[in-house]
Amino acid sequence: MTVEAIRTRSGTSEFWDGAKLGMPVVIASAPFAVLYGALAVDNGLTVVEATMMSATIFGGASQMVGIELFGQNIPAWLVVFSIFAVNFRHVLYSAGIGRRIAHWSSFQKAIGFFFLTDPQYAEAERKGEKGEVAGFTWYMGMALPLYFFWVVESALGAVFGRLLPDAHAFGIDFLLPIYFLGIVMGFRKRPLWLPIVVVSGIASVLAHKLVGSPWHVSIGAAAGIVLAAIMAPLDKPMPKPDGDMESSL
Numbered sequence: 021m022t023v024e025a026i027r028t029r030s031g032t033s034e035f036w037d038g039a040k041l042g043m044p045v046v047i048a049s050a051p052f053a054v055l056y057g058a059l060a061v062d063n064g065l066t067v068v069e070a071t072m073m074s075a076t077i078f079g080g081a082s083q084m085v086g087i088e089l090f091g092q093n094i095p096a097w098l099v100v101f102s103i104f105a106v107n108f109r110h111v112l113y114s115a116g117i118g119r120r121i122a123h124w125s126s127f128q129k130a131i132g133f134f135f136l137t138d139p140q141y142a143e144a145e146r147k148g149e150k151g152e153v154a155g156f157t158w159y160m161g162m163a164l165p166l167y168f169f170w171v172v173e174s175a176l177g178a179v180f181g182r183l184l185p186d187a188h189a190f191g192i193d194f195l196l197p198i199y200f201l202g203i204v205m206g207f208r209k210r211p212l213w214l215p216i217v218v219v220s221g222i223a224s225v226l227a228h229k230l231v232g233s234p235w236h237v238s239i240g241a242a243a244g245i246v247l248a249a250i251m252a253p254l255d256k257p258m259p260k261p262d263g264d265m266e267s268s269l
Contacts, residue, residue: 031157038143038161045139046169048198052080053173056087058181060174063087067178074174078134078167081106081237108238112245113141120144120154128156135163146206212251220244 053074060070065087077083082103089099114133121132121144140163144154207213224240231239 034155034158035161038158038163039165041143042139042162042165045137045166049080049166049170050173053170054177054181056080056083057174057177057179059084060087061178061181063090065090065178067175070178071171071175074171078137078170079107079110080170105235105238109138109241110136112241113138117141117144117154120148121156121159123153124156132156132159132163135160135167137163137166140166142206212248215251216244216248219247 056074057070060073060083061067065073073083073086077086085102085106086099089102113136117132117136121129124132140159143162144159147154147158204217220240220243223243224236227239228236
C-alpha cells in the first residue's frame with residue numbers, strides 16, 4: 021500500500037471518528053432546529069430567510085433571540101448586543117480551543133471557528149486531555165454533519181412547522197439540555213469542577229429570575245470564571261524549597 025493510500029485511509033478514518041461523535045448531537049438538536057424554523061416563520065420570516073439564517077449564523081440560541089427581537093420596535097444595537105450576550109461564551113471557547121488547533125493553518129482556523137459549537141469545543145478538549153491531536157479532518161468530520169442537519173431541519177421546521185405537534189407537549193425539546201448536561205458531567209474529574217458548576221448554576225438561575233434571558237447565560241459563565249480564577253492558585257501545590265535552602269536551615 022502506498023504512502024498516499026495510507027494517508028487517505030487515515031484521513032477518512034479520522035473524519036468518520038468525528039462524524040460518529042456528532043450524530044448524538046444531531047439527534048438531540050433536531051427538535052430545537054425544527055422549533056426554530058417554525059418560530060421563525062411565525063415571526064414573519066420566509067422559509068428562505070429562516071434557512072439562510074441557520075446557514076449563515078449557525079447558532080441556535082442567538083437565532084432564537086434574533087427572531088424574537090426582529091420586527092419589534094427595538095434599536096438595532098440592542099438586538100446585536102443581546103445576541104452578543106448569548107454568544108459571549110464562544111469568545112471563551114475560541115480562546116480555549118486555540119491551543120488545541122495551533123498547528124492548523126490560518127485558513128483552517130477561520131473555518132474551524134465558524135463551526136465552533138458547544139459540543140465541538142467539549143470534544144476537542146476531551147481529545148486534548150487524552151494527549152491526542154485535534155486534527156482538522158477529525159474536527160470537520162464532526163462539524164459538517166451538525167451544520168448540514170441543522171440547516172436542513174431548520175428548513176423542514178419552516179415548511180412543516182405548523183403541521184408538527186408542540187415539542188413542549190411531548191418533552192422532546194428536553195433532549196438538547198440533557199445532552200449538554202452530559203457534556204458538563206464529562207468534565208467532572210477536573211479539579212474544582214463541582215464548586216464552579218454549582219456557582220455557575222446558582223448565578224445563572226438568579227440572573228434568569230432577576231435580570232432575564234439571555235443575560236443569565238453570560239452571567240452564569242462569568243461567575244464560574246471568576247471563581248475558577250480565584251481558586252486556581254489555591255489548587256496548586258506549594259513549591260518545595262531547593263536543596264541549598266534546606267541545608268542552610
